[in-house]
């Protein structure tokens with residue numbers, strides 16, 4: 036009995052050790068299913084309409100109340116993050132939603148960029164934001180050829 040117990044303890048220890056050694060979160064490439072390496076910090080999303088909060092389980096009354104108090108509600112379990120995939124051979128921005136310790140990985144819709152503060156728009160994003168237009172002016176670029 037006690038021997039059996041020791042064995043279980045040992046197994047448990049080994050599992051914990053493995054878990055500690057692997058710092059990687061379980062975030063996989065949606066195309067290849069392989070681990071993704073994070074290459075940016077997290078940029079948390081905000082909800083600024085009642086509908087966005089209701090979609091996350093907040094009652095419509097509470098959603099309106101929250102948004103009356105502050106313009107945007109930070110979402111602690113949703114963020115944008117750039118990842119490198121060895122198979123894709125490129126850096127891609129993904130929207131991550133954490134649900135019960137499971138990470139949902141999806142592509143980033145254009146309108147979501149506007150919910151995030153501090154994100155520099157990725158090069159391949161076709162929408163020209165106010166931010167990039169300001170940057171273009173500030174940097175003195177004259178044509179789209181200079182600014183990709």
Ligand SMILES: [Zn+2]
Pocket residue numbers: 064065066067068120121122123124
């Ligand atoms: Zn990939």
